[in-house]
Amino acid sequence: xIKVYVAGAYSDxxxxxxxxxxxxxxxxxxxxxxxxxxPFAPWFDKEFVIRNWRYDFSVNSFYEYSIEWMxxxxxxxxxxxxxxxxxxxxxxxxxxxIEVAKQSNIPVYYTILELCKSYGK
Numbered sequence: 001x002i003k004v005y006v007a008g009a010y011s012d013x014x015x016x017x018x019x020x021x022x023x024x025x026x027x028x029x030x031x032x033x034x035x036x037x038x039p040f041a042p043w044f045d046k047e048f049v050i051r052n053w054r055y056d057f058s059v060n061s062f063y064e065y066s067i068e069w070m071x072x073x074x075x076x077x078x079x080x081x082x083x084x085x086x087x088x089x090x091x092x093x094x095x096x097x098i099e100v101a102k103q104s105n106i107p108v109y110y111t112i113l114e115l116c117k118s119y120g121k
Contacts, residue, residue: 001038002119005070005106007098008079009091010042020085022046028079031112035121040073042066063093067100075107077115 006029012018022043029041045062049055070076078094081087088094101108109115 001036002075003073004032004037004039004115005073005076005097005101006032006039006041006079007070007076007094007101008088009086009094011091011093012086017086024082024085025079028077028112032077032115035112035116037115037119037121039077040069063096067097070097070101070106071104073101073106075109075115075118076101077109077112080111 006025008025008028009021010018010025012021025041025043029039029043032039042062045066048062049057076097078088078098081089098108107118109118115121
C-alpha cells in the first residue's frame with residue numbers, strides 16, 4: 001500500500017473550528033483508505049488526549065511525532081481548502097510539514113485526483 005501522510009490545518013481560534021478541522025482531515029483520510037491507500041492523519045491523535053487526559057502532553061511532542069511518521073511516508077497529501085475554514089497556508093504546522101517533505105524528497109500533492117493519477121488509481 002502507498003503510505004500517505006495527510007497534512008492540513010488542525011488548530012483554529014475556537015473549539016468549533018478545531019473540531020471542523022479534525023472532521024475534514026479524518027474524512028479525507030477515510031476516503032484515501034477507501035481508495036486503497038494507507039493514510040496517516042494527525043487528527044486521530046486527539047484520541048491520545050481524550051483517552052489519557054491526565055497526562056501532560058505538549059503540542060510540540062505531537063508535532064515532532066507526526067513529522068517522524070511523515071518521513072516514513074511515500075507522499076504527502078495536503079487537505080484542500082474549504083470555504084469558511086482555515087486554509088492550509090495559514091497553518092504553521094502544515095507549512096512546516098510541506099517544507100520538511102520537500103527537504104526529504106517526499107512528493108507533495110494538493111488534490112486527491114493528482115495523487116490518484118500519480119499512483120495509477
